Amino acid sequence: MYCVQCEQSNKGGCAVKVGSCGKTADVADLQDVLLRVMEGVSVYADRAAKAGARDAAVDAFTPHAWFTTLTNVNFDASRFESLIAEALAMRERARLLAQGAGADLSDLPEPATWNPGTSAAELAEAAPMAAIQRFMDRDGPSITGLRNLILYGLKGTAAYSEHARVLGQEEAAVSAEFHRISAFLASDPTDMNALLAEALATGGLNLKVMELLDAANTGRFGHPEVTMVRMTPVAGKAILVSGHDMGDLEAILKQTEGKGINVYTHGELLPANTYPGLKAYPHLAGNYGGAWQDQQKDFAAFPGAIVMTSNCLINPEIKGYQDRIFTAGPVGWQGLPHIENHDFAPVIACALAQPGFAEDAPEQRIPAGFGRNTVMGVADTLLGMIKDGDVKNLFLIGGCDGARPGRNYFHDLAMATPKDSLILTLGCGKFRFNREDLGEIKGVPRVLDMGQCNDAYSAIQVAVAVAGALGCEVNDLPLHYGISWFEQKATAVLLTMLHLGLKRIHLGPTLPQFLTPEVLGVLVEKFEIRPTGDAREDLARMLEAA
The missing domain is CATH 1.20.1270.20 (Substrate Binding Domain Of Dnak; Chain:A; Domain 2)
Structure with a gap:
């Protein structure tokens, strides 16, 4: 191959x-x-x-x-x-x-x-x-x-x-x-x-x-609402839903009502906990684990059934949980049971047969749900903070996470951002820093979780609206991009950003290897794409250009 x-x-x-x-x-x-x-x-x-x-x-x-x-x-x-x-x-x-x-x-x-x-x-x-x-x-x-x-x-x-x-x-x-x-x-x-x-x-x-x-x-499911999402488990039988498909999550929540099973999100489904139509289910217990590349550790430790609804699946046989993981939709692994027609009865039976969590873990919650509707709803406040100088810079830090060395860059970049800046984040890249306490500005959390990788749409809409209100182009905003790429959804989002003419995107931890230096040279010249380097040096360059 x-x-x-x-x-x-x-x-x-x-x-x-x-x-x-x-x-x-x-x-x-x-x-x-x-x-x-x-x-x-x-x-x-x-x-x-x-x-x-x-x-x-x-x-x-x-x-x-x-x-x-x-x-x-x-x-x-x-x-x-x-x-x-x-x-x-x-x-x-x-x-x-x-x-x-x-x-x-x-x-x-x-x-x-x-x-x-x-x-x-x-x-x-x-x-x-x-x-x-x-x-x-x-x-x-x-x-x-x-x-x-x-x-x-x-x-x-x-x-x-x-x-x-x-x-x-x-x-x-x-x-x-x-x-x-x-x-x-x-x-x-x-x-x-x-x-x-x-x-x-x-x-x-x-x-x-x-x-x-x-x-x-x-x-x-309604527009996301600011929600303090629980990140630690509670006692009881459990199902873990990973991937991106909120329709499958909804079907599981409906089919587990009254069965004494708690349902948890994993990875890119964390934002599902902020949608009114989903968080209305009391047995949606929060999020368990981190980004996709940690799933073998997370899934092996999870005492219940697991459902993969979309990317990103890793070999379940290495850690020995293949007898309690199921695939759905486009997902498949040789020998794993595949759910058809949204009938999750086998998953429910598996969850009931597993021990579940014996007791509540110490409670830990993080804020999420800063979708475009929420942010635009307080647009006047945000614009006032920018005009008054309380917020001097905006950073979009996120994208697809992965296991390659160098991805701590996005944690380091987030931690180094000035205290008078806000961080918009989306995708599973946010797991690098979303449990860090980066403080607030006038009651607004500095880290605003905008959702899944596809919610780049929300970030784009917010940027366009802020630029319009300030009477400038998006590229003239003090808005800086630290984008982690991994697979083809990230490629599509990157092409969308280029289609919109966005420039000075710091992309990493490596540039796409299917592009030759000749082609990358064209993209660098036209869009000023920059490979990620040292986080503090890149930050200094971003702030200098603001």
């Missing part, structure tokens, strides 16, 4: 039998094949859309299929064999749709006609046709890296789109744009300027998708 899609890809790529994430070469090959076929699906869907036709089933399958290929989501080879067969059927369905609409079906790119087969042997033989190395050898690392920038951005966008779709929020125009960009990739483009333009278009698409997801979450 050769994989460069996430920050775990060491020395320029995972060219090994098993990736840093635990993904086998067989699964990596199947994911490449699936995406190549899905590009073919989009070729026909795009041409059908241009002829005025669409198919809701094709549009619904697309983000789900792409989502399964993200880092730490699905490791189950048998599931990918089934998905490829379904993708081939969807491609034929989209072809017939386009043909019926009178679309031009001449000059089709390879993914529209390629047949990798469906058996394990056929797929293994076909895999080199979809492998990154083929395109590296043929088109060179810079062009392939730029295509991967779009590909990985689309993966992140697909994940957010799927989160919104399962909550009832989807738009034909969003699906059409996704298919258009995916179809562009299917043609294996080589023009660098066109590739850069489509990378920014992917960021624009992701902005719209994050808006849809925001509407899905707030429409279903």
